[in-house]
Amino acid sequence: MRVSFIGNTPDDQHCLPVSFMMIIKAFDPSFTMSVDEWSEIAGFEEGKGTWANGSLVWLKNNGYDVKHIAPFDYERFVEKQGDYLIEYVGPVVGQWQIDHTNMDVEVERVKKLLAESTIIEKRIPTQDDIRHYLDSGYLLRAHVNSNKLNGKENYVGHAVVLFNYDEGGVYIHDPGLPPLENRYLAWDLFESAWADPNEDNKELDAVKKL
Numbered sequence: 001m002r003v004s005f006i007g008n009t010p011d012d013q014h015c016l017p018v019s020f021m022m023i024i025k026a027f028d029p030s031f032t033m034s035v036d037e038w039s040e041i042a043g044f045e046e047g048k049g050t051w052a053n054g055s056l057v058w059l060k061n062n063g064y065d066v067k068h069i070a071p072f073d074y075e076r077f078v079e080k081q082g083d084y085l086i087e088y089v090g091p092v093v094g095q096w097q098i099d100h101t102n103m104d105v106e107v108e109r110v111k112k113l114l115a116e117s118t119i120i121e122k123r124i125p126t127q128d129d130i131r132h133y134l135d136s137g138y139l140l141r142a143h144v145n146s147n148k149l150n151g152k153e154n155y156v157g158h159a160v161v162l163f164n165y166d167e168g169g170v171y172i173h174d175p176g177l178p179p180l181e182n183r184y185l186a187w188d189l190f191e192s193a194w195a196d197p198n199e200d201n202k203e204l205d206a207v208k209k210l
Contacts, residue, residue: 007179027209049100070203
């Protein structure tokens, strides 16, 4: 399957919306929403990180099979919000997520996601999941620490598209910045960025047109 590349916008704030746009356009070349139009559906807000919840619900309601694999406890997040983020990934990453989340709005999106009971698989995703879903015709969106991926210190949440793999690693479209099309990552490097700050931070979205 050909996956056309879409780079991040110059403000470096649209990695998740454009990641889902790449996936949708691969399955539906007639998809014509602009980045701004799709970002509104995805839940983009200036200066905030964009969660996957709005995109996943839209995909489920528009003819896609969608799986969101992560050990994240969404019910507990609705109950405890920022306190749960710190409990889940620790104070540094948790505070980064709090600072980059419109908490009240995201809680409402999570409630809609929870209502779609077939989407969430509450467990840690693995390389075997990547292989299985890619072999089954899905495309994948993973959450990674961009700094870890690029040999830098500290944490910046980032979204990339996985579209192929081999024994040594995985092929991704990295929207950037800088935008890197057909980027190849050895499994060890991908894992270090995917599992940062710990295994519980892993999440993986598998998407396929029905």
